[in-house]
Amino acid sequence: MKREGTVPAVEFEGVTKRYGNGPAVLEAVNLTILKGGFVSIIGPSGCGKSTVLKLISGLTVPSDGAIRVDGMTPKNARETVSYIFQDATLLPWRTVRQNVGLSLELEGASSHRREEKTAALLNLVGLDAVADAYPRELSGGMKMRVSIARALATSPRLLLMDEPFAALDEMSRDRLNEEILRLREEQNWTAVFVTHSVAEAVFLSTRIVVMAPNPGRLYSVLSVELPQPRTPELRTTPQYEHLVGQVSRTLREARSQ
Amino acid sequence: MKQKLNTLANALAVFAALLALWQLVLWVFRVPPFMLPSPWAVARAVGRRLPSLGTAFAITGEEALGGLLASIVAGVAIALIFAQSRWIRRMLYPYTLLLQTVPIVAVAPLILMWVGAGAASVTLIAFIISLAPIIANTTQGLVSVEENMVHLFLMHNASPAQLLFKLRLPHAVPSLFVGIRIASGIAVIGAITGELYAGSSRVGEGGLGYSILYASSQLQTDYLFALVLAATVLGFSFFFIVMFFEWYFLHLWHESARTPEVE
Numbered sequence: 001m002k003r004e005g006t007v008p009a010v011e012f013e014g015v016t017k018r019y020g021n022g023p024a025v026l027e028a029v030n031l032t033i034l035k036g037g038f039v040s041i042i043g044p045s046g047c048g049k050s051t052v053l054k055l056i057s058g059l060t061v062p063s064d065g066a067i068r069v070d071g072m073t074p075k076n077a078r079e080t081v082s083y084i085f086q087d088a089t090l091l092p093w094r095t096v097r098q099n100v101g102l103s104l105e106l107e108g109a110s111s112h113r114r115e116e117k118t119a120a121l122l123n124l125v126g127l128d129a130v131a132d133a134y135p136r137e138l139s140g141g142m143k144m145r146v147s148i149a150r151a152l153a154t155s156p157r158l159l160l161m162d163e164p165f166a167a168l169d170e171m172s173r174d175r176l177n178e179e180i181l182r183l184r185e186e187q188n189w190t191a192v193f194v195t196h197s198v199a200e201a202v203f204l205s206t207r208i209v210v211m212a213p214n215p216g217r218l219y220s221v222l223s224v225e226l227p228q229p230r231t232p233e234l235r236t237t238p239q240y241e242h243l244v245g246q247v248s249r250t251l252r253e254a255r256s257q
Numbered sequence: 258m259k260q261k262l263n264t265l266a267n268a269l270a271v272f273a274a275l276l277a278l279w280q281l282v283l284w285v286f287r288v289p290p291f292m293l294p295s296p297w298a299v300a301r302a303v304g305r306r307l308p309s310l311g312t313a314f315a316i317t318g319e320e321a322l323g324g325l326l327a328s329i330v331a332g333v334a335i336a337l338i339f340a341q342s343r344w345i346r347r348m349l350y351p352y353t354l355l356l357q358t359v360p361i362v363a364v365a366p367l368i369l370m371w372v373g374a375g376a377a378s379v380t381l382i383a384f385i386i387s388l389a390p391i392i393a394n395t396t397q398g399l400v401s402v403e404e405n406m407v408h409l410f411l412m413h414n415a416s417p418a419q420l421l422f423k424l425r426l427p428h429a430v431p432s433l434f435v436g437i438r439i440a441s442g443i444a445v446i447g448a449i450t451g452e453l454y455a456g457s458s459r460v461g462e463g464g465l466g467y468s469i470l471y472a473s474s475q476l477q478t479d480y481l482f483a484l485v486l487a488a489t490v491l492g493f494s495f496f497f498i499v500m501f502f503e504w505y506f507l508h509l510w511h512e513s514a515r516t517p518e519v520e
Contacts, residue, residue: 059408083412085405093427093510106413106423134510154413 004037004206008068009158009190010056015065017051024215025051029065031209031218035157038184038191040201041209042247044255048216049194053160056192057083070157077158079107082151084161088143090135097122097131100149107154121149124183141172148180152187161193165200174232177203181230198251202243203230210247212254219254222247294479302479303486309468314487317464320376321448321495324383328440331384332391333433339392340399340425357389361447365454379451379464386447387440391433398432399425431511434503441495449488465491 010033017026026048033039041049054060055067058074069077082103090099100121104114122131125145135143144164151159165173177200184191195201201208205224212219224243226234234240276296282288283295290298303310335353339346365382372378402425410420452466463471465488472481 057408057412059411078412078414081412083409085409087403087405089403089405089409091406091424091427093430102423103413106410106415106419136510136512 004034007035008032009035009037009070010192011066011068012052012055013066015055015062015067017048017055017060018063024063026055027215027217029216029218031221033190033192035190036188037206038181038193038204039207039209040193040195040205041211042195042198042201042251043211043216043219044213044251046216047211047213047254049211050162051216053083053162053192053194056158057081057160079154080157082154082156082159084147084151084159084164086163086166088135088140088147090143090146092135095132095134096127096138096146099135099146100127100153103150103154117153118149121153124152124186125149125179139172140168141176144168144172144176145179148176148183152183155187156189159189159191161191163194163196166196173197173200174235178230178232180204185229198244198247199235202226202240202247203235208247210250210254212257219257220250222250291476291478294482298479299482299486302477302483306480306483310483310487313463313465313468313484314491316376317445317448317452317466317488318491318494320379320451320464321383321444321491323380324385324447325387325437325441325444325495327380327384328387328391328444329433329437332388332436332440333395335388335392336395336399336429337421339396346396346400353389353392356385357393361386361450365451368451369454374455376455379448379455379466382451383444383447386450387444390439390443391436394432394436394439395429398429401432402428431507434499434507438496438499438503441499442492445488445492445495 010031012029012031015026015029015031016024018024029052031052041052043049051060055062056069056074058069058078067074070080074081091102094102097118101114101118104117109117122128125148127142127145127149130138130142135146138146147164165176168176180191181204191204193201193204202224208222208224209218210220210222211217226239226243279293279296283293294302339349361382364385368378368381368385372381406424406428407420410424415423448464449466449469452464453470455463455467465484469481469484469488472478472484
């Protein structure tokens, strides 16, 4: 695993999205995300990055074109998909443990399975010590860990992440980047990751999708040929810096288009 | 703890100063007791009439509490309907404003005419006057849930019932308490206002509103003051009981209930 397979997890065929009679937010997007891939979507504001995630999740529907997730319609595929939002979206009236258990609870899992799974995940993301604390007592990084644990509780095959670490300081962000890769080593999911950070995209991804604005469209898809598993030391290697430079240049071109 | 004692000491000092000023005004201007009794006379009236004060306090308290509880039940139910769609809110919201702006003093005689004098109509008046803040605040709490939270629930195929009971209702609890806090004060005012019109089944016995009318017609000004004092204590009790419940339900997770607003 950890390598991209050849089976598509997500397919976009000529997908256009506009709200009402407004201009297209996304235009004629063709994109295939392969199983086992970690695909980052990067681009200037207003290029429709988040809309891509909303479309994959079925929270919004395309105006034109077709989307398949695991060969199904986005709505039918939801059981195998988890979504991590930019803010941790924790329920403040629930403890950490109850928040992690929420996704399983909504899907009607037995309380026995829920407890077992929740305990394992709290352990996995290092939150045992604060399991019975309320969200307001946690730091931003810890809240995000809770959010990640909740998303993983339903054993998703596809994980959608919308700038999950944007509000964190650089140290916490780096640490969570390493953590998310470690979790991916242990569990086998495909990731679609929206970010503003080139460094983060290069560190995490197997492929990087660069988008251009007005209207939002695909500009370029870059492969990230870096060794797996990724280690923190990677960040100081010349290959890594070279790739960061390359992606930054592509992003600049996309913006000036 | 030390700060709390300080606050208490300050409050007591102000109270003592007010009593002194009151007494001073009596001496300097030679005010007759039927216009303004001395603090001591009021204290004596409280002692002498304690049983009837207690009865009046209990009657009004019961009516106000009944009205408040009914307005919580009905207010939350109406808010749940309002939360269903923007269209319903636009259609019906103006009527809750009407509920809030209609002068209860003008409506009270009508209600008495329709329902008949007695505790039932007074409770109804307290209910009407405390309904609007419950509806407004609870609706606000139900509809102000973050969009991403709703999306999260939808991603895990939550049913409408799960969305309501696991997301919207708990999210609305802090707002509901803001509404109850406002309503608790005006429920007491509503009950007393109602009693001003409702009269009593027996002469000299009724709620605080009725007793206030009776005392003023008899020029028993010291008793009148004692009744005003009792009404104030009743309002305060409602307020603090609501504060306690708010703290009890929210202090673990909600910022508003963590520290009292008194510095």
